[in-house]
Amino acid sequence: MAVPIEEHVDLKQLPQEERLARMRHSAAHVLAEAMVELMPEAELGIGPPIENGFYYDFRLPRPLTEEDLKWLQKRMRKSLGRRLPFQMEQITREEAQERWKDQPFKLDLLSDLEDGSITQCTHGKFTDLCRGGHVNHTGELGAFKLTSIAGAYWRGSEKNPQLQRVYGILFETEEELQDYERRLEEARRRDHRRIGRDLKLFDLYDEVGPGHVVWLPAGATIRRELMRWIEDLELERGYLHVSTPNVSKRELYVKSGHWDHFRDAMYPVMEREGEEYVLRPMNCPSHIMVYMSDLHSYRELPLRIAELGNMHRWEKSGQVSGMSRVRIMTLNDAHIFCADTAQVESEVEGVLRLMEEVYGTLGLKDYAYRLSLGDPENKEKYVDNPPMWEAGEALLRRVLQKVGLDFYEAKDEAAFYGPKIDVQFQTAAGKDETLVTIQVDFHFPEQFGLEYVGEDGARHRPIIVHRGVISTLERMVALLIEEYEGNFPLWLAPTQAIVIPIADRHIPYGEEVAAKLRTARLRVEVDNRSDRMNAKIRDAQMRKIPYVLVVGDREAEAGQAAVRVRGGEDLGPMALDDLLEKLRTERDTKALSP
RNA sequence: GCCUUCGUAGCUCAGCUGGCAGAGCGACGCUCUCGUAAAGCGUAGGUCGCCGGUUCGAAUCCGGCCGAAGGCUCCA
Numbered sequence: 084m085a086v087p088i089e090e091h092v093d094l095k096q097l098p099q100e101e102r103l104a105r106m107r108h109s110a111a112h113v114l115a116e117a118m119v120e121l122m123p124e125a126e127l128g129i130g131p132p133i134e135n136g137f138y139y140d141f142r143l144p145r146p147l148t149e150e151d152l153k154w155l156q157k158r159m160r161k162s163l164g165r166r167l168p169f170q171m172e173q174i175t176r177e178e179a180q181e182r183w184k185d186q187p188f189k190l191d192l193l194s195d196l197e198d199g200s201i202t203q204c205t206h207g208k209f210t211d212l213c214r215g216g217h218v219n220h221t222g223e224l225g226a227f228k229l230t231s232i233a234g235a236y237w238r239g240s241e242k243n244p245q246l247q248r249v250y251g252i253l254f255e256t257e258e259e260l261q262d263y264e265r266r267l268e269e270a271r272r273r274d275h276r277r278i279g280r281d282l283k284l285f286d287l288y289d290e291v292g293p294g295h296v297v298w299l300p301a302g303a304t305i306r307r308e309l310m311r312w313i314e315d316l317e318l319e320r321g322y323l324h325v326s327t328p329n330v331s332k333r334e335l336y337v338k339s340g341h342w343d344h345f346r347d348a349m350y351p352v353m354e355r356e357g358e359e360y361v362l363r364p365m366n367c368p369s370h371i372m373v374y375m376s377d378l379h380s381y382r383e384l385p386l387r388i389a390e391l392g393n394m395h396r397w398e399k400s401g402q403v404s405g406m407s408r409v410r411i412m413t414l415n416d417a418h419i420f421c422a423d424t425a426q427v428e429s430e431v432e433g434v435l436r437l438m439e440e441v442y443g444t445l446g447l448k449d450y451a452y453r454l455s456l457g458d459p460e461n462k463e464k465y466v467d468n469p470p471m472w473e474a475g476e477a478l479l480r481r482v483l484q485k486v487g488l489d490f491y492e493a494k495d496e497a498a499f500y501g502p503k504i505d506v507q508f509q510t511a512a513g514k515d516e517t518l519v520t521i522q523v524d525f526h527f528p529e530q531f532g533l534e535y536v537g538e539d540g541a542r543h544r545p546i547i548v549h550r551g552v553i554s555t556l557e558r559m560v561a562l563l564i565e566e567y568e569g570n571f572p573l574w575l576a577p578t579q580a581i582v583i584p585i586a587d588r589h590i591p592y593g594e595e596v597a598a599k600l601r602t603a604r605l606r607v608e609v610d611n612r613s614d615r616m617n618a619k620i621r622d623a624q625m626r627k628i629p630y631v632l633v634v635g636d637r638e639a640e641a642g643q644a645a646v647r648v649r650g651g652e653d654l655g656p657m658a659l660d661d662l663l664e665k666l667r668t669e670r671d672t673k674a675l676s677p
Numbered sequence: 678g679c680c681u682u683c684g685u686a687g688c689u690c691a692g693c694u695g696g697c698a699g700a701g702c703g704a705c706g707c708u709c710u711c712g713u714a715a716a717g718c719g720u721a722g723g724u725c726g727c728c729g730g731u732u733c734g735a736a737u738c739c740g741g742c743c744g745a746a747g748g749c750u751c752c753a
Contacts, residue, residue, distance in 0.1 A: 138748095146681070233748030234680020241750050245679060248748070276746095280688080289726075289744050345753060365753055399678050399751065400744095408752085498753055517752080549753090586710040613710085621714035635712060647713065 088171040088202065091219060099255075106225045107132030107253045109169060109217045110159070111139045113224065114249060116209035117158035118143075121151065127211065128188045128237060128246050135263060136227070136252035140235055142188070143247055147232045155249070156229045166222035167207040171215050174201055183212060188237060188246075226260040227253035273511040275564035276405040282569055282626065284560070284577070285406060294403040294410030296557055301577035304606070305563070306413075306556050308575050310391055313415050313553050316437065322389040322417055327369035329393055333359040339368045340466075340530060344499045350395050362395035367524075367549060370418040371531050374545075379535040381422050384545065385430050389417035394555070405561060407516060412555035415519075419548040422535060424478060427523055427546050431482045431504075434521050434550045438506065439488075441552055446675045447566060450508040450518060452488050454479055455496035466500050466526050475502045475523040498549075500526035511565040518558065519551035569627045570649060573677075574670045581628045582609045582644070583619045585635035592639040596632060599659050603667045624649065629677070630666065648677050 094102050111130030118125050118141055128140030174182070176193070179201050183189035189212045193201070204213040206221055218224065229251045237243035254260045271277070279285050284302030291297060298306055314324060333352055336342045341349075341364060350362045363369065370388045379386065394414050402408055419434075421427045435452075442450060457465045457472050465472075479502055483490045490504070497503055503522040507515055524547040527533070534542040553559045563571070573579055580600060584593040590611050597607040610619045616633065623631045632644040637656070644662055646654040657665070669677060 149682085231747065232681050235749045236679080239750075241679075245749075247680070250748080287745095293744070341753070348752075367753080394753090396752080401678060401680095401749085402751070404746085500753080503753095512747095520753090522753090583713090585712060588710075613708095615709090615711055615716055617711085617713070618715050619713095624714055631713080633713065637712085645713080651714080653713070 086173045088173060088215075090169075090171050090215070090217075094218060094223060103225075103253070103255065104132040105216050105218050106223065106255070107137040109221070110224050110227050110251060110253050111137040112169070112204065112206060112209065112211055112213070112217070113159045113162045113221055114139045114155065114229070114251065115141075115211060116162060116207060117155045118249075119209060120158060121154060126186055126188055129192070130211075132216075135254075136230070136250065138235075138248050138250045140188075140237070140246040140248045142244065147247055147249065152229045152232065152249070159227075159229075162207065162221045163224055164222070165207065166220045168220045169204055169206045169217035171202055171204050171213075171217070173199075174203055176201060179203070179212065182210070191237075225253055225255045226257040227251050228260065270511045270513065273565045273568050274405075275407065275511070275561040278564050278569040279406065279561075282577075284564070287405075292410070293400065294398060294408070296406055296409055296411070302560065304577040305560055305571065305575050309553060309556060309559065310413075313441070314389075314391070316441070316552075317387075317389050317417070320387070320433065320437065322387040324389050324391075325370070325373050327363075327366065327373070327390060327392060329363055329395070330360050331363055331369065333361050335368045335372075336361060336364070338530065339371075339527060340500065341365070341368070344464075348396050348398070350397050363392075364396050365394055366390055366392055366414070366416045367418060367527060367547075368531075371527060371533065371547075374418075374420055374533060375531070379420070379545075381535055381537050381543070384420060384422040384535060385426050386420040387417055387430075388420070389415075391415055391556075406557040407510060407561040409555075409557050412557045414555050415551050415553045415559075417550055419550065420533070420535075420545045421548060422537070422543070422545060424474070424546065427548055428478060428482050428485075430548050431479065431521055431523070432486055434548070434552070435482065435486045435488060435504075438519075438552055444673050445563065445566075446572075447508070447562070450506050452483060452490035453496070453505040453507050454483065454490055454492045455498075455503045455505050455520075456492060456494050457497040457502060458495040461495070464495075464499060465497060468526070471525045472497075472502060475525065478523060479504055479521070498522050498524075500524055503549075508562060510562070516558070518554045518562070520549070521551075522549040523547075524549055571627070571629075572673065572675050573629050573666065574673045576627075576629050577606065578608050578626070578628050579606045579670070580608075580630035580632055580666065581619075581623045581626075582607065582632045582634060583616055583623065584609070584611065585616050585633065587611075587613070589634050589636070589639060593634050596634060596644050596659060600663055600666065603663055605663075605666055605670070620647070624651075632662075 115127055115130055122143055124144050126142040130139035176198055179193055192212060202215060203210050204217060229249060231250045233248045234245045235248040236245050252263060254263060282301060283299050285299055286297045349364045353360045373388050391413055394412050396410055398408060398410050403410060419430045421430055456476055459469055501522050501524045503520045505520045506518040508518050510516055527547055528544050533545050535545050537543045582593040582596050584590045593609045597609050600607045620631055627649060629649045631647040634644050638644050643656040643658055645656050648654060
């Protein structure tokens, strides 16, 4: 029989995080209560608190509609007004099995619970199998709103039935709720898909294909600057750049193991004259070919092979998104062939230092290093070689600590052939995405039988470090658009300055100003349209052009330009030589702001 | 791939229960030649995502497909 558990909580004494979790979880109960009233046949899944709110999963006889959501919300508010107490009870397995005999998901959960720790929670007429963590009564729920309906697999596995998930947001006060909605609105303004279209950086077309980015001239300029920059940084650090084919025989990827592990993520095979070809999903096998073109001495190692090449990955249709998740991408990739683990350590260290320099220059702050580990239990997903995994994981952990970077560890996030360090960042919409990875690979050298000649004259097996730094140009530019909200620093800005002649008669002088600046390879436009000056200034601001140079009679007379900085600050008239020097310096130092 | 929602001019969107396809912004042209965030007037622009069905008649109703957004799963 049910044994009540006394559980009064003084909410005010709890840390805010705990208090919110209780409110959100309790709200999920109230949502389930409302749902059972709307559809008594509803089968209940789980209803946990999440960041910013809660959800509850149900299997229902029909799809939910927007109207249902409104009804549920109204019904929930009614429960709030009644201040119904949440009452926890301990029950036996037999009681639970009897009570939930018509609830298959609850029975599934029950099978994981230990005897003696089976509890349920009742408020009003609604009872749910639950481990606890509530507020005292439904009057303490705070401000909430049901936001969306989505599909979600039971226990998060594609193999299980798909349930309908109702999402809600919940905060302690109405003000905080509204504040959250304002932040969401702000995030939408920063969205790279929106800014990318407004600033004519890139476009996507149905007939070109989902995830196939078309870079427009302005976006291609940003892309080119990033490419030149990273290639120069790599050259300074002893990388050798190569160029390898976009298409290879399928056989190459069979040998590497990609075909076994990732054929579903590859474009379909092309077949002619009995030969099978595939678009490359990644560089590793090609760079291994580069290595194999010669017999290498230990004196040549580490050998750093780099390429900005196109990768082609068949992302499932539901997960292609803007420029941050695409099917054809240009990857800043390199493979470092090392003689031994000591070299691996110093190379990984070098990559981490390069990353810090690059992200620092770009002004990125919201990223974190993640040590991504394998799962020894999962022999299907990962190459089965426990000592190799242990050695790799220990090594990466050691280097992260040595360089003094903060990092966290995550299980079951490794590559199929080895552990890795991932750089994780937050998108404007608040989603966690992987920017790049560093991987230690003992597997491919074995698979391809790679060798080098050691000091002892004998053959030895190298170790490969796979690494990216600026990710794919698509994902990096998407990230930068959101980071800068379209206000690119001068060195990356597609148009760096625009000359605005006040009247048509000032156009020739305007062209002179532009020509002068172009001698320093600055990207300058002259706005010679027949609009009024005010309209042109507004247009330049909307286009987020860093410098607006107004020229009229006074400037033409004095050989100057009236300088206005993006955002509105007026620097007044400047001599052209001074202006050129100022812009050149700002560009060459890659300054983040004027 | 799965669930939900959505698809009308370059962009943002209106178009009720089936009855002549619209607005604002943008583009283009003309007038104006202007001193720091939108001058005035005019013109063009559409297979209402695609294919099929119902109907005298479909942007509107039904089915299929394509694409997008959010979520789930996945992510070398």
